[in-house]
Amino acid sequence: MTRKLQFSLWILFLLLGMVKTSQAQSIRLDLRETDLAKVVAALQQQAPNVNFTYSQESLEKVKIGHVQVKVDRLQTALDQLQKKYGLHFLMDGANVTLKYVPVAPPVEAPMSEARRIEGTVTDDNGQPVQGATVHVKGTPISAPTNERGVFVIDAPAGAHLEITSVGFNTEEVLVKGNAPLNVKMHQGTDALNEVVFIGYQKMRKSDFTGAVASVKSDELN
Numbered sequence: 001m002t003r004k005l006q007f008s009l010w011i012l013f014l015l016l017g018m019v020k021t022s023q024a025q026s027i028r029l030d031l032r033e034t035d036l037a038k039v040v041a042a043l044q045q046q047a048p049n050v051n052f053t054y055s056q057e058s059l060e061k062v063k064i065g066h067v068q069v070k071v072d073r074l075q076t077a078l079d080q081l082q083k084k085y086g087l088h089f090l091m092d093g094a095n096v097t098l099k100y101v102p103v104a105p106p107v108e109a110p111m112s113e114a115r116r117i118e119g120t121v122t123d124d125n126g127q128p129v130q131g132a133t134v135h136v137k138g139t140p141i142s143a144p145t146n147e148r149g150v151f152v153i154d155a156p157a158g159a160h161l162e163i164t165s166v167g168f169n170t171e172e173v174l175v176k177g178n179a180p181l182n183v184k185m186h187q188g189t190d191a192l193n194e195v196v197f198i199g200y201q202k203m204r205k206s207d208f209t210g211a212v213a214s215v216k217s218d219e220l221n
Contacts, residue, residue: 026046026071026072027043027046027047027069027070027071027072027073027074027076027077028046028069028070029042029043029067029068029069029070029077030067030068030069031064031066031067031068032065032066032067033063033065033066034063034064034067035059035060035061035062035063035064036059036060036062036064036085036087036100037054037056037059037060037062039059039064039067039081039085039087040052040054040059040087040098043074043077047074049094050074050094050095050096051094051095051096052096052097052098053095053096053097053098054097054098054099055099058099058100059087059098059100062085062086062100064085067081067085069081074096075091078091078096083103084103085103086100086101086102086103087099087100088100088101088133088164088165088166089166090131090165090166090167097166097167098166099164099166099167101133101164101170113156113157114154114155114156115154115155115156115157115178116152116153116154116178117152117153117154117155117161117175117178117181118150118151118152118180118181119134119150119151119161119180119181119182119183120145120148120149120150120151120180120181120182120183121134121145121149121150121151121163121165121183121184121185122149122182122183122184122185123168123184123185123186123187124184124185124186124187127149128145128147128148128149128150129145129149129165129168129185130145130146130147130148130149131144131145131165131166132144132145132149132151132163132164132165132168132185133163133164133165134151134153134161134162134163135161135162135163135164136153136155136159136160136161136162137159137160137161137162137172138159138160139159141153141154141155155175156175157175157176157177158174158175158176159174159175160172160173160174160175161173161174161175161181161183163183163185165185167187167188168185168186168187168188169185169186169187169188171183171184171185171186
């Protein structure tokens with residue numbers, strides 16, 4: 001084994017170790033009279049090896065009376081925050097993108113009339129959107145899309161499905177029958193116009209492919 005190959009393998013093992021450590025990081029949150037931006041700031045302090053991308057202005061508007069989380073993995077903490085407070089996330093290794101989606105009130109669904117609905121979610125280029133949330137409006141029922149953009153959910157005829165995903169505009173479709181649904185998501189213009197900081201310069205998110213903390217342009221004034 002050459003010295004160059006040994007060095008490359010060492011770098012790879014180091015990066016994999018950082019990702020594993022960040023995901024296994026113990027998370028302890030106990031915040032009162034706070035907002036989602038402060039919750040994310042607390043997460044960043046406890047998971048310093050993770051890069052978070054989010055709109056601070058949007059998260060500051062979401063007020064929360066009490067947040068209490070005590071788990072052994074960052075992803076478990078994010079799952080709880082998404083379910084309880086609408087902090088949706090997309091995790092890619094050590095990069096986490098966050099977006100607030102209001103949580104629907106827990107209204108009991110007419111499950112007696114529900115039927116199995118299948119569908120596929122794609123972007124403007126026809127590529128599958130993985131990790132999108134498909135939610136039956138007015139109910140607590142939701143389901144994620146898999147790596148092929150496919151989802152399966154129980155919903156009655158006439159129900160409205162709300163599809164959300166980080167970086168895309170929210171889409172809504174009407175359930176009319178049992179035919180498979182094809183949902184196309186369009187990239188959100190707000191996400192493209194956010195300004196991100198990359199150490200020594202700034203650029204629009206549409207020109208940048210990394211995952212970093214971000215703020216709206218009017219916050220720079």
